[in-house]
Structure formats: C-alpha cells, structure tokens
Amino acid sequence: MVKLEKETIVAQIGNKKCEKTGAVNMPIYLSTAYRHEDLGRSTGFDYTRTGNPTRDALQEALAVLEGGYQAFATSSGMSAIQLVFEKFQTGDHIISIQDVYGGSFRFFRQIEAKYQISFSYWDGRALSDLALLVRPESKAIFIETPSNPLMRELDLAELARFAKQHHLLLIVDNTFYTPVFQQPLALGADIVLHSATKYLGGHNDVLAGAVIVKDPTLAAFYEETLNAIGCVLAPFDCWLLIRGLKTLYLRMKQHQENARAVAAFLAEHPLVQQVLYPGKGGMISFYIQDEKLVSPLLRALELFTFAESLGGVESLITYPATQTHADIPKDVRDAYGLTNQLVRLSVGIEAKQDLIADLSQGLAKVEAEVGAR
Template structure:
C-alpha cells in the first residue's frame, strides 16, 4: 500500500455498530466485561482505547513498522524510551538536538545515573571512540534541530548493530512522508506528533514505532504503568490530520525550496541551513535517505546582535513568532531564547545555535505572500 493510501486508511475500518467511515471518538474511561477478565481487549483507557489504537496502527503503517504507541507528548515518548535504561548505562547522542531532549537527558535522567555523550555525528565513525561496556543506546535526530545536520542512519545502524546497541531516531523534522528510519535499521522511531503529523497546531502528542515485539511489550508496560497516554479526542484529531499529511508535506517542500532559494544569497543572511542545497554538509546522505528536503530552514543573520535579531523576528506579518513547527501556518522561532533556552550558552553556541540564528517552519500559504513577508521583515 502506498503512502497516501496508508495515510487515509491504515488502522481504520468502518465502525461495526453504525458503519461510520470515520473512527468514532470512544470517550470512555472503562469498558464492560462479560465476566472478570473477559474484556475483548479493552479494560481501562489509560492502557487501551479504540480511537487511540486506530491511530497507533496508522502511525506504525506510515513508518513501515509493526507496532505503534501514542503518548501525550513527544517528551512523554522520549521519557518512556529512557526508562528502558538503568543507572550506569550510557547513551550516545548528537550535539545539536531539540532543547527539550537535552533538558530531559541532562536534568532528569542524568540524576538517575545515566551518562550522555553529546557528539557531532557528521561522521558516524566517531561513535566507536565512545562505545564501552556501559553503552546501551544511540539516540539521533536527522535533520537536527535547528542546524539541520544530516546524520547517516544506515551507517550508524551498521555500527550500532555490530555492538549490540539500540538505535533510536527522532524523525520529527522529516516526518514519515520524507524518511522512514526503520528502513535504514533503526530500532525505534520517535515523533513529536504535535508537529508535521498532526499538522494543524491544535494537538500535543508523541509516538514511538518499532518492529520488535519484545521491545514493544517493554515499552507498552512503561506506557501503561506511567500513564503518559493521550485521550480519544486528541487521537481523533491526529487521525484526521494524517489524512492530508502527504498533501501538506508536498506543499511544505515546495514552499521550503522557494524560501531557501530566496534566502540563500540575501544580503542580510550570513549562513543558511537547508539540506536541499548541494553544499549543505552531508547533502548526499539526505538525498539518499530522504524523499525531499522539507520545510525547515535556519538562517544566521549577517552582523546582527541580539536586539536586531529580535527586531527582525518580530517584524513578520505572515510568519508567526512562536514555538513549535510543522503546522500549516508558517512560524519563525528564535532557538537561543525559545526552544533551546534550556541548553547552556556555550554548549548551544558550540553546536551552531548562536544568538543571531532564526529557525523558519515554512507553511503552506501562498508562496508569493511568504516571500513578500520575508522581504519586508529583512529590510
């Protein structure tokens, strides 16, 4: 089944009691049992809910996986993965990643004796220098947030499998439409469903997808026990959003390319990060593992101090200055004070997240309006 068909139909069937085409919102906390233990698969909605199950099956299909789990946020999904570890374990991850991931790694799980190594993963071979008997997991983003570093999933998977480690890929920036990490050897794919998958800036949700049944059972136990599961209404909204994911992503990619080309030689732009340019680091990897290059772009403003950067960020009319990304509306973000504010200044600047960097999430508005807004804001 092709992607567009999966987006519309996977995991969803006409309701057997009414014939409803759309999966109903099962707004219930508990379920009738014919006899103790005879529950037809549903006991209590923290653990299982038919609306959420339809969404999880759809998400798994989109990532070419066998199993899916939906969480109440991307951080809830990340938290569940980290709970697979124990004190003394070590994790290798990137030096440029979402600020919330950095925060939960360093401020929460480091307190429980888990050690994290933050590396520039441009060359996968660097992993070999840090693997020891305590290493259990490699966690990567690609493209990264916000400098759009491209990490070779297949090359890292080869190293990880040889060392019997677990590979987790945060696929939020690409979405399942552009990239499927399981096809390149990932054990777990994580998404902030809030972003492209939901696509309308009205739901907060996360998800994990995997093929290994034992791993799924371990994660389901954490998911059910710790309770970071979404309700049926949010699950319904995401199912509805997914039905246009392929259409939205095509528009994001088209607009993203046009915006990137407009900004590439702009006199106010010192540097641009977009994996579609042939001179972008690891562009050839992106061209191999992604189907297109997406709508996420970051720019460093030429000669701008923090005050000037703030002025420009606040000068847009169509782009909205806000957290998050991946919605139908275009957003502009100042990572140093917004999404990555929890990362120490020297750490984030070493990864390229400087004070005069702005991140653009290019939406699906008319491209002429977006380009005109960029022209005016940068004037």
C-alpha cells in the same frame, strides 16, 4: 486486496472500524471503562489507559506509516522520549547527537542527575569520533536527522550498521522529516519517535507523541511500560491526530515546495550569512548578519508568527537561543554553531510568493532601520 500506498492508508485511517454504524470518520471513544459479560469474558477493552479503540486505530496507522511492528501514542513528544528512556537504568551510557532539541537536552540532564544515566555528545560528523565515545556500558545512540536546529542530515543506514556492530540501540527522532521523507526503521534503526504535535498533527491544535518499534520484544516492553506509567494520548487528541494524519502527504509536499523557494530567496539576501536547509522537508535555519537584527526582523514580519513550535500549516519563526534551546548553556551552544545569530523557520503551506514577500518586506525594514542608525 493489493498493497496500498501510504497516501491511501492515511486518508482511510479509521474508516470501516465501526461495523455497527458504518461510520466513515473514526468515532471518539471517551469511555474510561468497558463492560465485561462475565469472568474472563471481555471485548478486548477493559480500561482506557490499557486500551482504547480510537487510540488503537491511530497506533495501527502509525506503525504502518513507519514500517514498524507496533506504535504507541503518548501525551506529548517529551512523554514519548520519557517512554523510550524507560528502557535504560542506572549506570547505562547513551550517546546523543550534540545538535538536539533543547527539551531533549534538558531531560537528559535531569536523568543524568537523578538516575546516573550518563550521556556523551557527538557532533554528527565522523564515525571515528563516534567510536571514541562508545563505552562498555553504552546502550544506545540517540539522534535527530536532520538535527535541530542546524539541519544536519545523518546517514541512517551507516549509523545502523555502526550501532549493530557495537550492540547499541539506534533511536531516531523523526519529527522533522516524518515517514513521508524518511523511514528510519527500514534503514536499520530500532526505535523511532515523534513529537506528533508537529507535522503529524499539522494544525497546531494537539499535543501528542509517538513511539514506533520494529522488534516484538521491544514492543512488549513498551506496551507494558506505557500501561504502567500511563502517559497515553487521550481519545479526543487521538482523533485530532488521526484527522491531521489524513492530509500528511499533501501537507508535506507543500511544506517542502515552499521551503525550497524560501531557502533559495534567503540564500541571495545580503543580510543572510548562511542558509541551513538539507533540501527536504519544511524546516530552514539561517544565520543573520548580526544578532541585533533578530528583534527588528521579528517585529517586521506579518505572515510568519514568532512562536516556538513547528510543523503546522501556518508559517512560524523561532529564535532557538531564547526559545527551543534556551536550556542549553550558551557556551555549549556557541561551541557547536547554535549562536545568537541563528533563526529557524517552520515554513507553512501558504502561497510561497506570499511567504517570500513577507520575508522580503521584513528584511527590507531591517535594512532601512540599520541604515538609519
């Protein structure tokens, strides 16, 4: 068979996996145990934590999409990060981008305190500054690109060369762009992770994570570790994630088309000081003129839902200062630009004219309220 395009691969996930029934839709294997015919004779499945046919189909697809050797489906995005960091031990040093998801920052603080794994933070600008952070005990660089929520894009190929020069692993959270817009492993990264709850699932109905690696040695380590700690994705949730992945390429195209239109609208509005949009994907952040305008805007919007997730078909608006990044101290946030004026949008797949109309009427109500004071 000729090499298939990724759009075809995702549409076909799970098809022809059940030879006995010919099921087109991947079956959900809920069984926790699997019968052995005799000593040393197994179907390849023993216990669902170790292996599950539904999870296998999902992991196979994730590895293909990211161009990896092996993928691991975990119970949440944070459990994916926890699995990745099982590679490190007391005394190790990690460099993270400063503008990182608040839950990641919280986890880093916890393992600093519990396991004495130390962290330094890089602003994502100059490699010369990054070089100053490298220590003899440094083991990895952890980044999100685009960063969250300031939407700063990093040069992955350049970072990969830097990491290899310093014998560091490059770990990339690819949640925002997904493999549709960015494939870090192909650019030299060692480990890719996702909060699969977001764009990979795409429907705000499943909590999941994913880790993908390109090195067989790393794969063997994480396979053994995941089986040991047990934070695997449950079969039904694997099925939900498979269902979501089937439309990933279609959805991401619409997210991006809508986001570009919304970003252009916001850039022209007098209440918006600055729009942060890297030109790809469905995530936008912007600074509103005054933090006192945030609450009126949230109340005025009708289509955009005030919630703290992202990547679903429905458009969401998030206030990082009190939601996704609340665990980062305010002085730290302010120092790198995550101020109380910052608002983040996850632009959904609705009609873009409706989304713009909602933002327009919401901002108009805010203007009227300000003018009436």
